[in-house]
Amino acid sequence: MARAFPRCLPLLFAVTGVALAEPALHFDAESGTVRLGPLVERPAKATESDVLAVRVLLDGGPTSVPPVAGAYTFAADTLVFRPRFGFDMGVNYEAVAFGGTKTLAFSLPRPEEVPTTTVEAVYPEATELPENHLRFYLHFSAPMSRGFAAKHVRILDAEGKPLEIPFLDLAEELWDHDGTRLTLLLDPGRVKSGLVPHEEEGPVLERGKSYTLEIDSGFEDASGKPLREPFRRAFSVGDPDTTQPAVAEWIIAPPKADTRTPVVVTFGQVLDHALLLRMIEIVDGAGIPVDGEMVSRSGDTACAFTPDAPWKAGPYRLRVNRLLEDPSGNSIARPFELKDATFAPQSLRTHVELAFDVLDTKEE
Numbered sequence: 001m002a003r004a005f006p007r008c009l010p011l012l013f014a015v016t017g018v019a020l021a022e023p024a025l026h027f028d029a030e031s032g033t034v035r036l037g038p039l040v041e042r043p044a045k046a047t048e049s050d051v052l053a054v055r056v057l058l059d060g061g062p063t064s065v066p067p068v069a070g071a072y073t074f075a076a077d078t079l080v081f082r083p084r085f086g087f088d089m090g091v092n093y094e095a096v097a098f099g100g101t102k103t104l105a106f107s108l109p110r111p112e113e114v115p116t117t118t119v120e121a122v123y124p125e126a127t128e129l130p131e132n133h134l135r136f137y138l139h140f141s142a143p144m145s146r147g148f149a150a151k152h153v154r155i156l157d158a159e160g161k162p163l164e165i166p167f168l169d170l171a172e173e174l175w176d177h178d179g180t181r182l183t184l185l186l187d188p189g190r191v192k193s194g195l196v197p198h199e200e201e202g203p204v205l206e207r208g209k210s211y212t213l214e215i216d217s218g219f220e221d222a223s224g225k226p227l228r229e230p231f232r233r234a235f236s237v238g239d240p241d242t243t244q245p246a247v248a249e250w251i252i253a254p255p256k257a258d259t260r261t262p263v264v265v266t267f268g269q270v271l272d273h274a275l276l277l278r279m280i281e282i283v284d285g286a287g288i289p290v291d292g293e294m295v296s297r298s299g300d301t302a303c304a305f306t307p308d309a310p311w312k313a314g315p316y317r318l319r320v321n322r323l324l325e326d327p328s329g330n331s332i333a334r335p336f337e338l339k340d341a342t343f344a345p346q347s348l349r350t351h352v353e354l355a356f357d358v359l360d361t362k363e364e
Contacts, residue, residue: 021038023036023037023038023039023097023098023102024036024037024102025095025097025102025103025104026104027095027104027106029108031082032082032083032086032087032108033080033081033082034052034054034080034081034095034104034106035078035079035080035081036051036052036078036079036081036095036097036102037076037077037078037079038077038078039074039077039078039079040077042074042079043079045072048072048079049067049072050099051079051097051098052072052079052081052095052096052097053067053068053095053096054067054068054070054081054083054093054094054095054096055067055068055093055094055096056068056091056092056093056094057092057093057094057105058092068083068084068087068093069083069084069085070082070083070084071084081095087107087108088108089107089108089109089110089111090107090108090109090110091107091108092105092106092107093105093106093107094106113223113225115217115225115226115227115228116141116142116225116228117140117141117142117144117221117225117227117228118140118141118227118228118229119138119139119140119141119215119227119231120139120140120141121137121139122136122137122138122139122213122215122231122233123136123137123139123273123274123300124136124270124273124299124300124327125299125300126235126270126299127233127234127235127236128235128236128237128238129205129235129236129237129238129327130237130238130239130240130241130327130328131203131205131206131207131237131238131239131240132191132203132240132241132242132328132329132336132337133186133191133205133237133327133328134185134186134188134191134327134328134329134336135183135184135185135186135272135327136183136184136186136213137181137182137183137184137273137274138153138181138182138183138184138215139180139181140180140181140182140221141180142180142221142222142223143178143179143180143221143222144175144179144180144182144219144220144221144222145219145220145221145222145224146173146175146179147173148219148220149167149173149182149184149219150167150169151218151219152215152216152218152219153167153184153213153214153215153219154166154213154214155204155205155211155212155213155214156211156212156214157209157210157211158209158210158211160212163204163211165187166186166187166204167184167185167186167187168185168186168187168188170185179222181274183274186204186205187204188329190202190203190204191203191204191328191329191336205237206237207237207238207239207240208237209236209237210234210235210236210237211234211235211236211237212232212233212234212235213231213232213233213235214230214231214232215227215230215231215232216230217229217230240328241326241327241328241330242328242330242335242336242337243269243326243330243335244330244331244332244334244335245267245269245271245324245325245326245330245331245332246268247320247332247352247354248354249268250265250266250267250268250318250354251265251266251268252264252265252318252354252356253265253266254316254356254357254358254359255311255358256311256358256359256361257310257311257312257313257358257359257360257361258310258311258312259310259311260306260307260309260310260311261306261311262304262305262306263282263304263305263316263318263356264297264302264303264304265280265302265303265304265305265318266298266301266302267301267302267303268301269301269326270299270300270301270326270327271300271301271324271325271326271327272300272324272325272326272327273296273300275323275324275325276294276296276300276303276324277294277295277296277303279320279321279323279324280294280303280305280318280319280320280321280324281294281305281318281319282305282307282316282317282318282319283316283317283319284312284314284315284316285314285315285316287317289319290305290307290316291307291308291309292305292306292307292308293305293306293308311358312358313358313359313360314357314358315355315356315357316355316356316357316358317353317354317355317356318353318354318355318356319351319352319353320332320351320352320353320354321350321351322349322350322351322352332352
C-alpha cells in the first residue's frame with residue numbers, strides 16, 4: 001500500500017528534532033526541470049504527481065487540461081520533474097506542491113528576436129515625380145503582415161506633416177502572391193483632373209513642392225517582427241505627365257548570335273515597374289516567345305532580356321502589350337486623361353511590335 005507522503009511530511013520534520021530547511025520549489029531553466037526539496041525521503045511512485053505537478057497557466061489561472069506529462073527522479077533529497085517534451089518558450093507554467101500549499105509560476109523566455117526584414121526597393125526610384133503620379137510599389141525582403149499599410153506608410157509634406165488619406169482606401173490591400181510586394185495607389189479621383197475630388201480637394205501631390213515617402217519600422221513582417229529599420233525617400237513634384245509611351249522611339253541594342261548577352265531596350269522615359277516586367281516579351285521569327293528573364297534598368301527607363309539559351313542568328317521582335325503604362329497611368333493604348341472614349345480602329349490591337357535582327361558574327 002502506497003504511503004501518504006504529502007500528509008506525513010510535516011510530522012516527519014517535527015519528530016526528527018533536526019533543523020531541516022523548509023522544502024522549496026525551484027525552476028532550473030538551464031536543465032528545463034522543476035525541483036522540490038529538501039525532502040526527508042522520496043515519495044512512492046504512486047504519490048509523486050500528488051507531491052509535485054506542473055500545469056499550464058492561461059490568463060493568470062490554471063487551465064482545465066491535465067498536468068504536464070513527464071518523469072520524476074529523486075537525488076540529493078530533491079524531487080526532480082522533467083517534462084516529456086520540454087517546456088515551451090513563452091508559455092506560462094505553474095508548479096504545485098503538496099496539494100497547492102506551495103506554488104511557483106515560471107516560464108522559459110523567448111529568445112530575443114532580431115528584426116531581419118527590410119525594405120528592399122520602392123518604385124519608381126526617381127527623385128522627381130509628376131504631379132499626376134499614380135502608384136508606388138513597395139518591395140520587402142520577406143513576407144509581410146497584411147492590413148496595416150495605412151498605419152505604417154505615409155507621405156509627409158515639407159514640414160514633416162503626414163498628408164491626409166493620400167492613398168486609395170481599398171477593402172483589401174494589393175499584395176502579390178508571396179506577400180513581399182505591396183502596390184499603393186494614390187486616389188485616382190484626386191489625380192485625374194475634372195473629377196469632383198480633384199476639383200474640391202486638389203491633387204494629392206502638388207507641383208513645385210517636396211515630399212517624403214516614409215515606411216516606419218513598426219510595420220511587422222509575417223512572423224510578427226518589426227522592420228530592421230525605417231525607410232524614407234524624399235522626392236519633388238514636377239508638371240503632370242500626360243504623354244503616352246512612344247514605342248516607335250524606343251531603342252533596341254541587339255545581342256550577338258551564340259551568346260546569352262541581354263538585348264537592351266531603352267524607353268526614353270520611366271515606365272511602370274511591375275507592368276513592364278510582364279507586358280514586354282521577345283518572340284522569334286515564327287512568333288514563338290523566347291524563354292528568359294526580363295529585368296528593369298536605369299530606374300525603369302530601360303529593360304534587359306537575357307535568354308535561357310544562346311541567341312540564334314535571325315529575325316526577332318519585341319512584342320509590347322498596349323496596356324503597358326507609365327507611373328501616371330498613360331498607356332500605349334490611351335492617355336490617362338482621355339475624356340473621349342472613341343478609339344481609332346488601330347487601338348483595338350492588343351500588341352505593338354518592333355523588329356530587330358540577331359546577326360551571325362562568326363569569324364570566317
